[in-house]
Amino acid sequence: xxxxxxxxxxxxxxxxxxxxxxxxxxxxxxxxxxxxxxxxxxxxxxxxxxxxxxxxxxxxxxxxxxxxxxxxxxxxxxxxxxxxxxxxxxxxxxxxxxxxxxxxxxxxxxxxxxxxxxxxxxxxxxxxxxxxxxxxxxxxxxxxxxxxxxxxxxxxxxxxxxxxxxxxxxxxxxxxxxxxxxxxxxxxxxxxxxxxxxxxxxxxxxxxxxxxxxxxxxxxxxxxxxxxxxxxxxxxxxxxxxxxxxxxxxxxxxxxxxxxxxxxxxxxxxxxxxxxxxxxxxxxxxxxxxxxxxxxxxxxxxxxxxxxxxxxxxxxxxxxxxxxx
Numbered sequence: 001x002x003x004x005x006x007x008x009x010x011x012x013x014x015x016x017x018x019x020x021x022x023x024x025x026x027x028x029x030x031x032x033x034x035x036x037x038x039x040x041x042x043x044x045x046x047x048x049x050x051x052x053x054x055x056x057x058x059x060x061x062x063x064x065x066x067x068x069x070x071x072x073x074x075x076x077x078x079x080x081x082x083x084x085x086x087x088x089x090x091x092x093x094x095x096x097x098x099x100x101x102x103x104x105x106x107x108x109x110x111x112x113x114x115x116x117x118x119x120x121x122x123x124x125x126x127x128x129x130x131x132x133x134x135x136x137x138x139x140x141x142x143x144x145x146x147x148x149x150x151x152x153x154x155x156x157x158x159x160x161x162x163x164x165x166x167x168x169x170x171x172x173x174x175x176x177x178x179x180x181x182x183x184x185x186x187x188x189x190x191x192x193x194x195x196x197x198x199x200x201x202x203x204x205x206x207x208x209x210x211x212x213x214x215x216x217x218x219x220x221x222x223x224x225x226x227x228x229x230x231x232x233x234x235x236x237x238x239x240x241x242x243x244x245x246x247x248x249x250x251x252x253x254x255x256x257x258x259x260x261x262x263x264x265x266x267x268x269x270x271x272x273x274x275x276x277x278x279x280x281x282x283x284x285x286x287x288x289x290x291x292x293x294x295x296x297x298x299x300x301x302x303x304x305x306x307x308x309x310x311x312x313x314x315x316x317x318x319x320x321x322x323x324x325x
Contacts, residue, residue: 005036006038006086007038007087010052011043021045022156026311027085030315033080035080040057041054053073067095074099084096097122101126114139129144137250146321150314152255152305157232157260160233167239170234170240170257173199174199174200182207197222197223198223199224240265240293243264243266244267244281250271254271254276264276264293
């Protein structure tokens, strides 16, 4: 198999997209050659059969140059790949789909988000198969959809040997309204634990003001964006993970927390099949759930992720489907 992968970034240091470097390492085990077209590239170390081609965002290229460069790579590399795998960016399929179909390439899209727009509808028409993590992670009805779970690197995200857990309540995600970090801050009136909030975004000042208004600001720590290594250590040291997001999809951070043996309290109905505690979206219920979930056996959480959402299970499953397109 010769594979062309289109993604947003190849950068092990990225707080949000650093994980994808490990995906590329796993894909490389099953492919003769892997070419990667990305919007931007940074720090990475990949096997010798992986070739990274950036569209130039890291050097300040314009949007027009992105498009021209994309078509140049798609054309000049056309004899080097048989299958295209577009990760989370339907724009790549919209731009290259017709060209790839003319070339006889098979097109696979990975997409896990509640948003359905014109780009996604066009990408669905042009793709041969669509991979997603759960039933609620792809909201467009299509016979092309394959539910395959997430791909968590369970060797990396794992409980630390001898690491002493603290009692802190951890919330991870972009600081915007849909993530509902405000709920855990409001719940702080009903418990004495510290709250650690990881992420950046436009809601930070409002959340800081809320903590001040409720007089819990001394217990709320905004840790900012974290690298994959920093985030793993935060999972390992926290006491309970809270997931208040209203996106309605299976968020990867929940699985990372579970893989590190960290109990999870959620207000999302999308996580009903996971070993988490679901509570009502009000401060009292969240506080009660935090106390209850702190006594869960971490081995059960780790075993669940290894069985259902490990990267080592996901990539072979994707490859098997793509080889039979």
